[in-house]
Amino acid sequence: MTMLPDEFADLETFAGKWCLATEPARYATRLASSMPELQAFYDAMTPRAAAAIDYCDRFALDDMPEAVVNLMYLIYSFINVSFSVEVWLQPRVPDSGSAYFTCFLEPTP
Amino acid sequence: MPRFPKPPEGTWTEHYPELGTEPVAYEDSISPAFHELERDAIFRRAWLNLGRVEQLPKTGSYFTKELAVAKASIIIVRDRDGEVRAFHNICRHRGNKLVWNDFPREETQGVARQFVCKYHGWRYGLDGTLNHVQQESEFFDLDKSCHGLVPVHCDVWAGFIFVNLAREPKQSLREFLGPMITALEGYPFDRMTERFGYRTEVHANWKLFMDAFAEFYHAPILHAKQSRERYAAAGQKLGFEAPYYSIDGPHRLVSTSGVRNWEMGDDAVKPSEVLTRGGLFGPWDKPDLGEMPRGVNPGRCKPWGLDSFQLFPNFAILIWSQGWYLTYHYWPTSYNAHIFEGNVYFLPARTARERIAHEMTAATFKEFALQDGNTLEATQISLETRAVDRFHLNDQEILLRHLHKVVGDWVDDYRLAKGAVA
Numbered sequence: 001m002t003m004l005p006d007e008f009a010d011l012e013t014f015a016g017k018w019c020l021a022t023e024p025a026r027y028a029t030r031l032a033s034s035m036p037e038l039q040a041f042y043d044a045m046t047p048r049a050a051a052a053i054d055y056c057d058r059f060a061l062d063d064m065p066e067a068v069v070n071l072m073y074l075i076y077s078f079i080n081v082s083f084s085v086e087v088w089l090q091p092r093v094p095d096s097g098s099a100y101f102t103c104f105l106e107p108t109p
Numbered sequence: 110m111p112r113f114p115k116p117p118e119g120t121w122t123e124h125y126p127e128l129g130t131e132p133v134a135y136e137d138s139i140s141p142a143f144h145e146l147e148r149d150a151i152f153r154r155a156w157l158n159l160g161r162v163e164q165l166p167k168t169g170s171y172f173t174k175e176l177a178v179a180k181a182s183i184i185i186v187r188d189r190d191g192e193v194r195a196f197h198n199i200c201r202h203r204g205n206k207l208v209w210n211d212f213p214r215e216e217t218q219g220v221a222r223q224f225v226c227k228y229h230g231w232r233y234g235l236d237g238t239l240n241h242v243q244q245e246s247e248f249f250d251l252d253k254s255c256h257g258l259v260p261v262h263c264d265v266w267a268g269f270i271f272v273n274l275a276r277e278p279k280q281s282l283r284e285f286l287g288p289m290i291t292a293l294e295g296y297p298f299d300r301m302t303e304r305f306g307y308r309t310e311v312h313a314n315w316k317l318f319m320d321a322f323a324e325f326y327h328a329p330i331l332h333a334k335q336s337r338e339r340y341a342a343a344g345q346k347l348g349f350e351a352p353y354y355s356i357d358g359p360h361r362l363v364s365t366s367g368v369r370n371w372e373m374g375d376d377a378v379k380p381s382e383v384l385t386r387g388g389l390f391g392p393w394d395k396p397d398l399g400e401m402p403r404g405v406n407p408g409r410c411k412p413w414g415l416d417s418f419q420l421f422p423n424f425a426i427l428i429w430s431q432g433w434y435l436t437y438h439y440w441p442t443s444y445n446a447h448i449f450e451g452n453v454y455f456l457p458a459r460t461a462r463e464r465i466a467h468e469m470t471a472a473t474f475k476e477f478a479l480q481d482g483n484t485l486e487a488t489q490i491s492l493e494t495r496a497v498d499r500f501h502l503n504d505q506e507i508l509l510r511h512l513h514k515v516v517g518d519w520v521d522d523y524r525l526a527k528g529a530v531a
Binding site: 023072076082094096109 | 471
């Protein structure tokens with residue numbers, strides 16, 4: 001059983017961990033990951049993100065097959081992780097200590 | 110030399126002479142006694158925004174709001190006539206909380222045909238009428254018609270639901286909002302229903318977070334790392350100046366000029382922003398919202414970035430030139446803590462590409478807010494040492510002066526009125 005469309009089989013190795021339906025789950029996974037893990041996911045996604053967005057864009061948002069929804073979730077996770085890799089150089093926002101900012105509502109998908 | 114013209118007085122602050130230019134004290138943010146006064150003087154007298162009409166899509170839609178600062182729990186409901194009403198969330202029988210699930214202190218929402226008390230089954234209609242009393246004949250002189258839910262003054266402006274806990278509000282909602290805010294009517298708030306909601310508890314006085322978002326002087330420094338090097342370096346060298354400030358009654362506005370970092374070349378943006386076409390300023394591809402009402406960008410800044418309207422006491426609306434808006438709410442839980450809620454609103458995405466640009470925008474907002482929030486706890490701790498009690502504010506911090514002045518004025522006014530009665 002694969003989670004992603006066949007065209008993105010190369011990203012399947014990240015799907016189990018990063019195809020997450022909610023922002024709280026994505027952010028928690030980011031904080032629980034090491035920088036090498038985040039970097040590996042980011043490096044795999046960066047060259048494929050444009051193609052992935054193009055692919056998702058062929059489907060209506062309210063009628064997406066499950067595999068395409070999973071690909072959307074993977075892109076959302078890439079966005080979340082991009083801050084650690086491109087900006088902070090650590091999983092957590094600097095000086096954010098025990099601060100949290102819970103996403104209690106978000107659009108689906 | 111200022112980059113943008115200032116008023117004839119030479120500074121924005123002196124344009125509003127009642128604000129003064131002297132250093133300010135922050136006793137109003139560290140004193141438990143002052144906070145006790147704020148509860149009655151401000152939060153039980155001002156119009157408070159509790160949400161939007163889209164949260165009540167049909168007859169019987171309701172949500173509850175816990176206003177710890179005003180020691181109140183409120184039910185907001187759409188009644189059978191389509192009107193939005195507010196009631197105190199308390200049963201008239203023996204004072205049980207009427208609407209709650211599992212945890213009495215947590216907010217809830219849903220759709221109801223009537224409200225039934227969990228304790229003894231008293232039933233209330235959506236208009237608050239007491240419709241049913243269990244074993245009614247065993248009561249003494251109980252007139253059901255006089256025992257409906259206790260109403261709270263409630264009114265709607267531009268789809269924003271406000272309540273006022275005063276017995277008789279001094280002003281109508283429209284009068285309270287005044288011309289600067291009501292000139293936003295016509296902005297398509299009602300169509301921007303794609304919403305991301307975020308919430309946190311900040312261990313700082315509510316006004317300190319309002320201060321943080323009332324000035325952008327901090328942006329090039331605190332958020333330096335958040336930008337690519339070239340953009341960050343330019344920001345730190347130039348500092349920050351806003352092209353326009355305005356004050357209208359208890360409310361205030363700062364507008365920013367329209368720097369678009371994606372127009373500064375690839376080394377000014379993050380690679381993921383290029384891929385997703387979104388970021389701090391919003392989606393790079395601006396939706397067509399039609400003609401803007403005159404209240405948007407009232408300083409006619411060109412280019413224009415955003416308007417940050419702070420509505421007294423604890424509500425802000427940020428309208429971005431890239432066609433989206435944010436709201437902030439600051440709900441005190443004690444003199445040195447508050448619940449901060451931020452909501453991000455877009456026109457509903459029509460395509461996956463638009464949805465992804467929205468995700469990038471909302472995610473960037475969260476990263477910034479996390480940085481802001483923790484700095485405030487550090488400020489609160491320091492202020493409470495009282496080692497320093499006078500602080501200089503520059504002209505870009507004019508709105509902070511105004512917030513603290515208005516809070517002080519409302520508290521003084523309340524003290525006077527109370528003194529007159531006593």
